[in-house]
Amino acid sequence: MRPFFEPASIRARLVLLVLCVWLPAVVGLALQAFDGYTRENKALRDDLRDQAEALSAAIDAELLRRQSLALALAASPALRANDLEAFQAEAATAVKDTGDAVVLVDRRTQFFYTRRPDEGPVARPVDAPFVESGAAVAFIPQAPVSGRPRVSVYVPEAGHQPPRYDVGIPFPLEEIQRLIQRQRYPESSIASVIDAQQRVMGRLRDNERWVGTQASFTPLRQLAQRRASGFIETVTLDGVPSLTYLASPGKHGWTAVVAQPLSMLTATAWRLALQTVATSAALLAIGLAIALVAARRISVPVRALEAAAGELLAQRVPGHLHTGVREIDGVGAVLHDAGVRARESERVLETRINAAVSEARQAEARLFEARKHEAIGRLTGGVAHDFNNLLQTISIGIQVVQRSVPEGASSRALQAALAACTRAADLVRQMLAFGRAQQLRPQPVDLADLMLRSRELTGKAVGERIEFGADIQPGLPAVLADPTQLELALLNLVFNARDAMADGGRILVRARTASASVAGLESDMQFVRIDVQDTGHGMDADTLARVFEPYFTTKPVGAGSGLGLPQVQAFARQSGGEVRIASSKGVGTTVSMFLPVALGADLPEALEPARGRRSTRALRVLMVEDDILVASVVPPALEHEGHQVTLCRTADEARQLLAQGFGADVLFTDVVMPGTMTGLELVAWCTENRPDVPALVATGYSARPPDGAWKLLRKPYAIEDLLDALDTATAEGQPA
16 A cells, blocks of 8 residues: 655645645634634623723712702701701602602711601611711611611701701612613623722622622722722622723712623633634645545546556557546547557548548539429429419409409309419419529518418418417518518418427517617618517527528428528528527527618608598597407507507407497408307498498408498508598598
8 A cells, every 4th residue: 555645646745735725724714713802802891891881970970969969958948947847848849759868867866767757866877977078978788767778978068067967868779779780781791889998889690698798809999999990800709700890980989890700701712712623624624635536536547647658658559538637638649649640541541532422422412402493493483474374364354254243152253263363373473482583672561561461371371279460560660672572481480380389389470670780780770670489399409500501401301391491591681681590499489580671762652651641530440350460460550540449359249349339430340250240240230220330341252342331441451551441431421
């Protein structure tokens, strides 16, 4: 076994390092403990001094108050005339309701004691002094009336020399005890009051036992006799060694003594010393434990490095070291590289050839895919153009036949076929955009109108199990983009969100203005931020890093081409914007598309609304719409224009409001909706029961307005068309 303190061992050096760090720490802890003891000792001394001085001042104040009262009574005319009965009555009146008492004595007799007025004159104690001048405080071990110890302040009568009488004001020992107990002393302290003869007049503990006892400690008496103050180590009457503070004596030589047992100071010192020792021992133990663990963890990698060097010396290739120590692993890697360099040189050529072949195959595959998609794009473009011509012919033919067919089932079928041709034409434009058969044609696009126009296609795409809504900022400026490509991009994002929620969920399209810094672009332009947010399964970090790669998809084979998000990104960047995506596993995904705002100079005159012809009247609109998307887009747009919108989900709910007298300027309703009543039936009921409320009907297939409807608005409609229709419906009160 190796010795613990091997001179050159790592373990010995680490232990020495620990000791070098530990010793200054121990010195610091000791200094801190000494400083703590010094501060606690000083705080204790300050507390003892403050309490003793406060008690001494309180006792002296009480003595002086009694002296003042005695001097006032000693100047009484009744006493000067030797009318003791009148003086007794006068003294009793003077101390009434004060808690004090008055005694009158001469050298031999105590004539009265106001606290016991019925007692006659009694003999005065022989040890009681008779004051001829000034004032004196006398302690009488046994008072003549009560038989208990008593302290009194005596002054001689005024105006008569030599004095015949002394007027005394007793200072009850109970009052002295109350003054002592009123102070707050340090724990285990002893407080006493001593008179000018160093006798105990009151004590915090065992008062009755020690009252009248001479202070036992000679140095303390000597200090009191010199009328000095300060700290001194004494032994109390109980025999307890203590640190004592003698307060400054008062006018009559009375003072206060507060003592703290020295054992308390010693306990404080021991406590701080034990804390220092315990902390030092804990630090040393922890440091040694860390040093031993570190030595063991370092010794193992060093031995592994030693073994690797032996392998290299034996002309064998050492393996890689994984010791956890970066420097040793680095040396091990150098040793390994030195062993395999010759062997690796033989494999370099083969590796490079394989890499070149692999890159060539990948390039060939990418070229094949590019040509395939180019062929698909050309084919799609050609088919789309031809199909568009066929749709144009079919559409014209239907319109010609529609003019000669009367209103009825046949006309409605022709109208539905014409609407299908229009929708097919929109799909052809999307095919042309997807196949890149046409270039972008940016123009101002109102997002609210775009959402309304694509509502039917979007609603069918998301299905019934997914809630689809929109949150368009009121007054949102138009974006400058190709409307077909924008609609295709939104559809791609909605389809991706739908595919991420197989079990249902919620898709929300939110549009707000944003600055270029939010989009991460360096531009002075303003942008519109379009967020498509879902509550699907989300993506992990690896998938999120590749979502914009062409042909990358997480969908099963045949379910996706991986071109959806790349198309969105290419469209946004070609339009002068950007795309950002945020996703969390199990939370959902938000794709944010930033598109530039269409400035006023970019708006064609044909697209600018003729607001000069529109009424500025604020309308109360009762809107009946069960479609979530329409209900989330249209009311904010109307409210932004100053109108007040009340939304009902069914015609039954709207009829109930109107029947209750709900004030509305116009009724705006869809035709088909859930409940017991359709929109047309609601219009008929309103014509009969609320003729004061004109109606505006939105429909996608009816060729003529229903009876009682004041205006017909065809779907899909724009916000501007809706505002014009509301003005027309409420302007003259005549059917349109």
